[in-house]
């Protein structure tokens with residue numbers, strides 16, 4: 001499979017000397033949706049700007065569609081679409097005028113109506129930019145990124161400010177674009193978004209990729225969780241030996257890598273003992289747990305054995 005995006009040992013140091021990106025490597029094959037997650041200030045936007053060719057890396061190499069996006073901008077720019085964190089538009093223009101203006105600078109642009117339809121803004125075409133809601137502006141940013149039928153789309157926090165329905169519409173659209181052969185790299189703070197949308201993801205922390213893989217791979221190493229409350233008169237000491245986990249009074253939380261076996265044992269014991277487990281809740285580890293664990297290392301020194309290269 002062809003790699004459309006290749007980052008190898010990327011570094012980015014800002015002029016004040018702060019190193020925001022500290023040697024990251026990953027590849028994104030054609031037709032994949034790849035999500036970059038991370039704590040605030042982890043270096044996601046700094047990385048995406050290198051991929052978009054908006055800045056030159058201090059070290060390492062970037063290839064997008066086989067070219068250096070900074071040095072060979074003319075070869076790369078017409079084939080990519082970018083949605084920055086904040087698009088700036090003249091606020092007196094209408095939505096349609098803005099898209100038309102942008103289309104004027106784009107080779108083989110989609111018709112204005114088609115672009116607006118795709119992002120659900122067709123009925124807002126005559127509204128001035130200054131009258132749009134935050135979510136509608138975000139949709140307009142996306143329409144502009146899509147305008148040139150890009151092979152590669154960079155979406156920096158594409159659904160920030162969108163309501164739940166808008167977010168799902170955007171996910172559907174991004175999936176449709178992938179179906180059409182586009183490769184998508186997005187950053188997001190919504191773990192649900194990465195879990196539902198991304199084929200693969202990387203979690204960044206303090207300029208490095210700490211963990212990466214498919215959403216299932218990233219969560220697989222974390223234990224599942226079972227929670228319940230014991231009825232009055234039953235204490236955790238009565239639980240089978242292997243299940244006497246963290247108990248806070250009658251509330252019990254068990255963490256396990258063998259969810260089915262542990263749950264089977266618990267339910268078998270409850271049935272045999274005639275115990276009703278109130279509020280029983282059993283769930284596999286989520287991306288949120290993986291993320292929170294990484295975020296909680298904020299003050300701890302980085303454990304280099306955790307670092308993985310994504311190939």
Ligand SMILES: Nc1ncnc2c1ncn2[C@@H]1O[C@H](COP(=O)(O)OP(=O)(O)OP(=O)(O)O)[C@@H](O)[C@H]1O
Nearest residue numbers: 014016018020038039040041042043044045046047
């Ligand atoms: N122009 C700049 N000069 C100096 N430092 C910068 C500059 N831009 C960003 N930084 C710093 O680089 C680090 C990474 O910033 P970046 O915006 O890439 O993070 P991010 O992961 O996108 O964060 P967020 O999730 O908050 O958007 C931050 O500590 C930020 O303060």
